Amino acid sequence: MIRLDTELVGKMEEAFTSLVEKEMTMPPIMRVDVPDHNGEVDIKSAYIKGEDSFAVKLSSGFFNNPAIGLPSANGLMILINSRTGEPLAVLADEGRLTDLRTAAAGAVAAKYGSRDNSRIAGILGSGSQARLQLQALMLVRPIEQVFVYGRNDEKAFNFKQVMEQKTGLHLTVCDSVEQVVGKSDLVVTTTPSKEPLIYGDWVRPGLHITAMGSDAEHKQELDATVMGKADVIVCDVKDQSARLGELRSSPEQQERAIELGEVTSGKHSFRQSDEEITICDLTGTGVQDTAIARHVYHRLLAWEGVKDERREV
């Protein structure tokens, strides 16, 4: 019922614009650690003033799960009536909506950051988010060829097989990150890496990188030398990127970094020439969760032919 499509990408653009243009309540992420089971639950929320509903999202990562055949990620969203506090819906999506809104944000980043004529995509990582990010790029750029690198060879070749089937594109599995970066017009990093994957020496003029893997204090995908070489650095939320994202390891870049909402709202430009090197760091925001939960809810109402009879107060 809900898909990664241009409508969803449009909803994410609006969400990022809201972040800089509208009054909103977006408290810091609440984290419940479950250390003895190598797990954590993150709770995010954002209320945009004037909107008739908002979401509270639980997303969990339990990293012993794969060993027993379960995905590490799970979660659900609760949509709340902004006027009365009544729960409108519990979306038991098992984290699928988080995956979709994250991928859609990748499309927004590529739309503003990469060259219009980007035809060659590089993907680091070969998990479910890697698949979605490639599909997201295809919504905004004329992708023809894909280079992929994953630490696990078997998973990387499986990614190639599945995505060739799904997209009709030709995919090449590379031996190194450097190869992927050297061949691509735009690169998306989707790994849980704790050390830099991309170094400044490998980066040619015109490249765009979207780094969406790092969302915690111990993660990093981009070396400080890449950050230093970038002409423009954009992130979803500056404070959060400085705490959990790529800006954390490159504090000297924090001042010049701008927010994606400043780009989508037209306040700042992102890429200004084909030669610039551009980076977008995404850590994930509650306002994206509210946007996708509202989108799903309205689709559900339409789907069921339910007239939205919410109390007019």
Added chain:
Amino acid sequence: MIRLDTELVGKMEEAFTSLVEKEMTMPPIMRVDVPDHNGEVDIKSAYIKGEDSFAVKLSSGFFNNPAIGLPSANGLMILINSRTGEPLAVLADEGRLTDLRTAAAGAVAAKYGSRDNSRIAGILGSGSQARLQLQALMLVRPIEQVFVYGRNDEKAFNFKQVMEQKTGLHLTVCDSVEQVVGKSDLVVTTTPSKEPLIYGDWVRPGLHITAMGSDAEHKQELDATVMGKADVIVCDVKDQSARLGELRSSPEQQERAIELGEVTSGKHSFRQSDEEITICDLTGTGVQDTAIARHVYHRLLAWEGVKDERREV
């Protein structure tokens, strides 16, 4: 299915004991403000190491609701598998479980703080929590008579009528807080007051007060003179009481205050003689939510005859 009974009171005792005896994760309360509709959503959670599930609770207060015939409070709880992060249950209780666990904590406070032979209860406030607190007291003390004060006369008389029917006790509506305090062996304050209701001059030896109204920076029920006169001050969580409860207005008492879990675990005594004046300040904790959510879930499993087939990992 779930009632205010001695079993639930026992669960709350265990929860408070866990707070001081067990390793746990209990992050600070997350608050989402919805200022244009005079509302807020609070999110609480606590994971006790070793327990196979824990709760995340949303509770909302939307204070324009009564004007349109809706209760201001609402909420739900999500019980999560501690091993895998999978949601086990969504308890759409509309805040009822919060009411029950709050009342049960009142019983714990009275059990340790009030005189064994307390027969006369004083209740400040006449809302749903006032009703529950009276029922909670009756579980732990031989209550025979009740004095009540509420700002709204009509509501106070309604309280008298309903509770006389429900309990078989004789209730008297008083003209002032001072009257209630002067006549009672133990007093429970259940109001959203922003100014002190009880002053030190009114307090006789032997009195116990449980203050459960204040749970926010702008609320207060006890004047600093009462706090000063108390021989023992107990609170659920010291940091939280100092931020949101009665300790906030009496910072000079913070050092000597002890936590309810130190009492239930036997580390500290509460009341030691019939002459002491004792106070217990309750602000509400995530560990109580986890305790009641687990209690309900296990009852549900038993109720449905469902054998608990959770994966043994």
